[in-house]
Amino acid sequence: MLTRSHAPVGQRLLCPRCGATLHRNMDRSVVHTAALSLTGLLLFIPSASLPLLEFSLFSFGAESTLMNGVESLFAAGYIWLASLVLFCSVLAPLGKFLLLAFISWGSGWSRMAKPVARALRWYHHLQEWGMLDVYMLGILVALVKMSDLGKMSVEPGLYCFVAMMVVSSAATVSFDAETVWARLARHARAGDSGAADTELPG
Amino acid sequence: MKRLARGLAEGFWTCLGCRQLVSVAPGTRSCLCPRCGARMHGRVEASLMLTWALIITSALLLIPANILPVMTVIYLGSGDPSTIIGGALELYHSGLWGIALIVFVASIAVPVMKLVGLVMLCLIVQLRLDVPPRQAMRIYRVVNAIGRWSLLDLFMISILVALVDMGAIAEVEAGPGSTAFATVVLVTMLAVRAFDPRLIWDVYESRFTAATAETDKNHHREYG
Numbered sequence: 001m002l003t004r005s006h007a008p009v010g011q012r013l014l015c016p017r018c019g020a021t022l023h024r025n026m027d028r029s030v031v032h033t034a035a036l037s038l039t040g041l042l043l044f045i046p047s048a049s050l051p052l053l054e055f056s057l058f059s060f061g062a063e064s065t066l067m068n069g070v071e072s073l074f075a076a077g078y079i080w081l082a083s084l085v086l087f088c089s090v091l092a093p094l095g096k097f098l099l100l101a102f103i104s105w106g107s108g109w110s111r112m113a114k115p116v117a118r119a120l121r122w123y124h125h126l127q128e129w130g131m132l133d134v135y136m137l138g139i140l141v142a143l144v145k146m147s148d149l150g151k152m153s154v155e156p157g158l159y160c161f162v163a164m165m166v167v168s169s170a171a172t173v174s175f176d177a178e179t180v181w182a183r184l185a186r187h188a189r190a191g192d193s194g195a196a197d198t199e200l201p202g
Numbered sequence: 203m204k205r206l207a208r209g210l211a212e213g214f215w216t217c218l219g220c221r222q223l224v225s226v227a228p229g230t231r232s233c234l235c236p237r238c239g240a241r242m243h244g245r246v247e248a249s250l251m252l253t254w255a256l257i258i259t260s261a262l263l264l265i266p267a268n269i270l271p272v273m274t275v276i277y278l279g280s281g282d283p284s285t286i287i288g289g290a291l292e293l294y295h296s297g298l299w300g301i302a303l304i305v306f307v308a309s310i311a312v313p314v315m316k317l318v319g320l321v322m323l324c325l326i327v328q329l330r331l332d333v334p335p336r337q338a339m340r341i342y343r344v345v346n347a348i349g350r351w352s353l354l355d356l357f358m359i360s361i362l363v364a365l366v367d368m369g370a371i372a373e374v375e376a377g378p379g380s381t382a383f384a385t386v387v388l389v390t391m392l393a394v395r396a397f398d399p400r401l402i403w404d405v406y407e408s409r410f411t412a413a414t415a416e417t418d419k420n421h422h423r424e425y426g
Contacts, residue, residue: 055365057372062365069360072367078376081384085360088353121238128391131350131357137304138357144301145293145358146366149277181237 029176030183034104036171040097043164048090050157052139057150065157066090092130093168099123100171107183116184120177127172132165216400217242249398250327256393257320263386264313270379273359277372285379286310286355308354309383316352316390319345320397327401335406342399349394352387356380 051063066089073082099119106112106119139161143152215224217235224235224242235242271283284292286309293302319341326333362374 053361053365057368060368060371062367064361064365069364072364073360073376076363076376078381081356081360081376081380084353084384084388085356088350089357117238121240128350131353134350134353135357137308137351138354139361141301141305141354142358142361142365144298146362148296149275149366149372 029174029179030104030107032174033100033171036167036174037097037100037104040093040164040167040171041101043160043167044094044097046160047157047164050160051155052157052161053143054153054155055146055150056153063155066161088129088131089135092126093132093164095126096123096130096168097171099126100175103175103180107180107187109187113184113188116180120180124177130168132161132168136162136165215242249396249401250324252396253320253324253393256389256396257317257324260313260386260389260393261317263382263389264317267379267382267386268310270382271377272355272379272383273362273377274375275362275366275372276375281373283377286383289355305355308351312348312352313386313390316345316349316394320390320393323397323402327405330405330409332409335402338402339399342394342397342402346394349387349391352390353384356384356387 048066051065053064055062055064070082070086070090073085099122103116103119103123106116139158143154146152217224217238217240224233224237233242234240268286271285272289274281274283290302290306290310293299293305323338323341323345325331326338359374359376359380363376366372366374
């Protein structure tokens, strides 16, 4: 077992036994994450409200937004499938942005330590369920697949969606839980030295 | 060769939530992580059994997921339901082999690879096979990373259902296979989470200890 250690800024530590990345310390991780998650939240508004794709056939046309696919699946009785799609493509990414924004904002105050710790745990669970990139590929496949049936066109919502996807991956990459834990520990020590943690030497 | 001390034997547990090493009193079965508050175990309890159960569930669910139609495209009143493989083949026949490959990989190759990988991992731990642990860890990481991409087809269906809805002229309907397929994806993702990768190292460790004991026995007769 390795004792906990921090990599120098801008480098990464690898586990000598299994080769996993232990710690990847990045310059200004918290600030970047805060900025990126706020950008993501702002981009979420147009991506969810504007139509992503438009399909037209003869004189008929239909638009697709992030939500109405879920709605039609619900209406058709596929409740289980609809909730999975809703969770993975809307709720989980939104929750991720909110949690990241909260974590990077709250880790600056020592009295926020408890809620931030809980938010970090939720983020850890939620992380793998945000599937904006998979959804994006789904849109592309749908675009190509239906193009011989009718006329498909890209709507402004899709550009916001792509930007949100890029921001989401960037936020995931820039976020480093160890930095936040170190910040919390530093604040706890500065705040009151009486609250002894089971912090290990290392 | 210098051996790294095993955390479990030294009374240290790693929190799977925040990777904090915590020193635990002997005899503790589970506790809350002092740093992030997640429940901790020395090893995830009944990890192997739970993983096997979820693997078998998803293997059984793969049958209806591949036999039942996932989506029906109705064009001018006539339409044929297509299965997952059917959808990929259709794309291939209409010349879009790039997209066909993406759909094939995401919705057929990935679930199968994931199941095969999980079965291999469980067998390695259960039968204590002599597999280099680094290779086993690589399987674990690949299985972990590819899991989410199999939802691709379901997202596509959800987009098409909303997009192509023009009554008698053209319509896309979801089929019952999609529910089965969604469950397969969910169950395999849970199976990967249920598997405790530390078990791989336990197997390696026990083999290593056995091997050192053997050489020791040969060197000093009094050891055995």
